[in-house]
Amino acid sequence: MINEEQCVVNCQYSMATFSVPDRRNKPRGDRRGNEFTRLLERAFESAILVKNYPRSQIDIFCEVLEADGGNLAACVNAASLALADAGIPMRGLVTAVECGSVTGEACADLSSREHSDIVSRLTVATVGGKDEICMLDLKNIIHKDHVPQLIKMAMDANAQIHSCLESAVLIHMKKCYALSKRC
Amino acid sequence: MSRNLVVTEFHMSVLFDPSILPGCSSDLEKSIIPGTRLYPISEGYRAGLGCYEIHGFVFSSLTGYTYVYDSNDADGNDIKVVEIRKKFNEKHRIVPVADAIVTARVEAIGPKSARCSIICVENNMLNHEFNSTLRREDIRPNERGVDLLKCVQPGDFILSRVLGHGDAQSGFLISIIEDELGVILAQSGDERLIPYTSELVRSPTSNYTEPRKVALVPNMNS
Numbered sequence: 558m559i560n561e562e563q564c565v566v567n568c569q570y571s572m573a574t575f576s577v578p579d580r581r582n583k584p585r586g587d588r589r590g591n592e593f594t595r596l597l598e599r600a601f602e603s604a605i606l607v608k609n610y611p612r613s614q615i616d617i618f619c620e621v622l623e624a625d626g627g628n629l630a631a632c633v634n635a636a637s638l639a640l641a642d643a644g645i646p647m648r649g650l651v652t653a654v655e656c657g658s659v660t661g662e663a664c665a666d667l668s669s670r671e672h673s674d675i676v677s678r679l680t681v682a683t684v685g686g687k688d689e690i691c692m693l694d695l696k697n698i699i700h701k702d703h704v705p706q707l708i709k710m711a712m713d714a715n716a717q718i719h720s721c722l723e724s725a726v727l728i729h730m731k732k733c734y735a736l737s738k739r740c
Numbered sequence: 741m742s743r744n745l746v747v748t749e750f751h752m753s754v755l756f757d758p759s760i761l762p763g764c765s766s767d768l769e770k771s772i773i774p775g776t777r778l779y780p781i782s783e784g785y786r787a788g789l790g791c792y793e794i795h796g797f798v799f800s801s802l803t804g805y806t807y808v809y810d811s812n813d814a815d816g817n818d819i820k821v822v823e824i825r826k827k828f829n830e831k832h833r834i835v836p837v838a839d840a841i842v843t844a845r846v847e848a849i850g851p852k853s854a855r856c857s858i859i860c861v862e863n864n865m866l867n868h869e870f871n872s873t874l875r876r877e878d879i880r881p882n883e884r885g886v887d888l889l890k891c892v893q894p895g896d897f898i899l900s901r902v903l904g905h906g907d908a909q910s911g912f913l914i915s916i917i918e919d920e921l922g923v924i925l926a927q928s929g930d931e932r933l934i935p936y937t938s939e940l941v942r943s944p945t946s947n948y949t950e951p952r953k954v955a956l957v958p959n960m961n962s
Contacts, residue, residue: 606792606801612905641774646790646801649775685775726773730803730826 564610568597570632572621577669584620592694593629600633600653600682600692606646615645626669627655629680629694634722641726649685650722653692654714656681658703663710677703681711686719688712776800778822779808786813790824798822834864836872836912838904841921844872844914846896852876854892856900858912871911874900878915879953891953892916895927899955922955 570593571585585591601617617639619632633653640647657667657678664671667678677699682692699707772778778798779785787793790802800806804824813819836842836858843860853876857869877884879891892898899921900914916922919938926933926941928950936942938956940949 641803644802646792647774648792648799648801650773723773726803727771730771 559612562611563607564605564613564615566598566602566605566607567614567616568594568601568636569616569618570594570597570621570629571619572624572628576621576624593632596629596692596694597632597636600651601636601640603691604637604647604649604651604684605640606648609646624669626667626672627680629653630655630666630682633682633692634718638722638726642729649687650719650726651682651684651691652686652715652718652722653680653682654711654718655679656707656711656714658699658707661700661703661706663703663707665710665714677707679707679711681708681715683712683715683719686716686723771803771805772800772824773803774801778806779820784817784819786811786819786821788821788823791822800824834861834866836861836870836902838902840902842872842900842902842914843924844874844898844900845869846874846892846894846898848894849888849892852888853910854888856898856914858902858914872902872914873906873910873912874898874914874916878903878913878917881917890951892923893926893928893950893952896923896952897925898922899924899957916953916955919956920958923952924955924957926950926952 569585570590572581572590574581574584597617597619601615605615617636619636621628621632630653633651637647637651641650654666655678656663656665657671657676658664659676667676672678674697677695677697679696679699680692680694681690683689684691776799778791778800781793781796781798785798785808787798790800790804791798792801793799802824804826807823807825808820809823811819811821840861842858842862844856844858846854846856848855854874856872856874858872859866859869874892876886876888879888880886898916900916901918901921903913903915906913923941924935926935928943928948931943931945933941933943933948933950935952935954936949938954939951941952941954942949
């Protein structure tokens with residue numbers, strides 16, 4: 558699909574067959590995988606400066622090698638680092654975290670053993686570690702009184718993740734790009 | 741959710757290399773990640789390549805080092821343009837745009853058009869080539885049915901102007917209609933032929949000539 562005004566962001570979310578304890582038969586194409594694909598596309602479409610690249614396409618392919626909860630959040634973080642390394646202009650690094658609400662108490666970054674049908678899980682992605690949310694995904698039901706605390710927990714966690722990603726990017730940049738003055 | 745944000749990005753001409761300017765002052769400064777707030781617009785800073793302006797501030801959109809140089813804006817006021825670079829004298833990515841003069845090499849001749857590879861855009865050599873198409877009607881002014889083989893041949897280097905984007909198969913569309921555009925270096929077998937007149941190219945060693953649509957590059961030295 559050619560868009561004359563901006564670039565198209567095309568994502569793929571795939572889980573390796575060995576990534577989960579019970580071996581998966583299909584790496585991609587299931588409903589949850591397709592849903593994650595669309596969520597990734599929308600998240601990065603708002604963060605990447607798409608007006609710079611009309612009639613073009615940016616492909617972001619994520620492959621989960623070891624799944625232990627928070628798969629979507631991990632893909633978002635990995636894709637942010639890949640885009641920063643590739644030199645794609647973005648409004649900020651997109652960070653994500655999966656938080657759960659257990660009987661009203663908010664918990665950050667659930668593992669897969671902590672997943673259950675009665676615990677509601679919210680994956681929140683923000684841009685630049687600030688208060689701007691670019692993606693929200695809720696699994697299971699949550700009482701509306703528990704939502705503000707859960708979102709606040711997710712924002713705080715995102716700010717910390719953002720500073721981790723920031724220092725990783727800067728260290729990587731200094732290693733890769735020798736700063737040569739006036740050469 | 742954040743699609744309503746209005747972002748104005750300052751588009752520098754990609755063909756302009758500011759490091760040759762006398763006003764270029766500072767070295768590369770701090771190392772930054774995308775989304776870092778840099779300088780306020782009110783103090784005369786503007787966004788260059790790798791930055792964008794929002795809420796009265798210049799923000800970065802790439803990873804790299806900040807590089808600030810002096811320039812003048814449209815009204816003649818002094819402004820400081822902020823760019824993000826990875827190296828001091830980094831060549832920015834150049835892409836053929838409409839109306840740019842490009843140097844291309846003819847790869848193959850078809851019945852109605854020639855397939856070419858764009859190798860330079862204005863003064864900049866590209867890291868990789870772009871596919872382009874030179875159609876038969878874009879060779880000579882007012883002549884639609886020219887014999888393609890008498891105007892260009894495979895292996896020739898041509899100076900041409902980009903008309904615009906074609907579709908996925910044809911790449912960019914280029915034209916050599918103007919007098920100053922056309923073949924600048926021709927090839928026949930193993931030999932390179934140089935422009936002789938506006939219609940002929942000639943071998944430098946013998947009197948052998950071939951017909952081409954030759955570029956009449958104005959001679960600046962005489």
